[in-house]
């Protein structure tokens with residue numbers, strides 16, 4: 049091994065050819081590792097792999113296109129295990145390995161968008177074929193999980209008939225600040241930028257007004273919310289705006305899906321046959337308007353007994369997985385039917401905020417990484433351009 053201690057100017061030092069060759073082998077081995085969120089090897093993704101060597105240490109860096117803060121340790125471990133045999137001999141024998149995981153979140157290509165949405169890189173719709181399956185609960189926890197993984201996230205409550213986000217976020221009674229007589233500044237909650245019709249309607253708003261007012265207000269929330277305000281980021285950009293869609297697959301949903309360029313949709317279902325039939329309608333609706341279906345979340349899949357911890361699939365097992373396979377999409381994850389999920393959401397502090405290191409939050413974070421990874425894949429597809437080969 050070269051003695052680096054006598055030099056100080058490492059940056060400009062030429063790496064000897066034999067070390068260079070071994071570093072290339074390290075990069076190749078890393079390229080074969082499977083990205084758990086997509087199931088694809090890094091080589092098949094637009095993942096950036098860097099390797100370097102200094103002072104007896106091999107440095108590796110992998111850059112993924114989705115937020116993955118909590119995957120750092122497991123990647124470092126997998127890279128070490130994969131590279132150790134390679135570093136048993138040769139000029140790098142005995143070198144330490146230090147690995148870093150980075151992410152760089154891209155932007156979904158859109159056509160013309162309202163000024164206020166230009167600061168938003170990707171819009172993810174959370175939808176369900178029918179009401180009551182836990183769509184809002186999933187949307188809130190998904191948004192919190194994306195943020196926990198390191199992304200800058202906004203949450204729009206488009207569920208105009210039953211805006212439940214203020215309750216779930218503990219922001220009831222708050223009003224968004226108005227700027228320039230026309231624009232709403234999102235309400236900050238648990239690190240998210242949030243907007244809901246619940247912030248605009250008061251309890252005195254007569255029920256008969258809610259329908260017509262609601263669709264107009266939804267339009268206003270879409271075009272007049274300053275998503276770039278107040279998230280502290282220098283460029284004021286949001287990586288993801290999660291939209292809690294109205295339940296069902298009617299005209300409102302279709303219009304909304306077409307009005308803004310959605311990066312993708314997450315469909316929430318419960319495992320019962322009837323809910324699955326409705327979820328299929330959701331998949332088909334998004335396909336019709338060319339919105340990528342990021343995957344299915346099966347909610348209330350297993351019941352955990354709060355006395356003994358025993359789990360059973362009271363609504364049946366495997367429905368979401370089968371349906372995802374039948375319709376060419378994927379199961380992003382399954383959430384248990386758990387009293388804590390309901391209590392925490394009803395109490396204004398959803399599970400991912402209330403118990404960030406708990407088992408349920410871990411499930412939501414895995415769902416978030418998988419969904420965001422699909423957004424990454426979808427935007428790569430858009431950008432795909434045949435490579436010009438040299439003849």
Ligand SMILES: Nc1ncnc2c1ncn2[C@@H]1O[C@H](COP(=O)(O)OP(=O)(O)OP(=O)(O)O)[C@@H](O)[C@H]1O
Pocket residue numbers: 176178179180181182183184185186207210212295347348383384385386387389390391393394
């Ligand atoms: N995994 C779960 N375990 C226990 N309770 C849950 C779970 N998911 C959601 N809930 C509860 O079920 C109820 C309905 O959930 P939620 O409001 O998220 O459903 P929704 O599909 O958005 O309904 P709507 O169609 O009315 O908007 C809420 O009280 C919520 O706290």
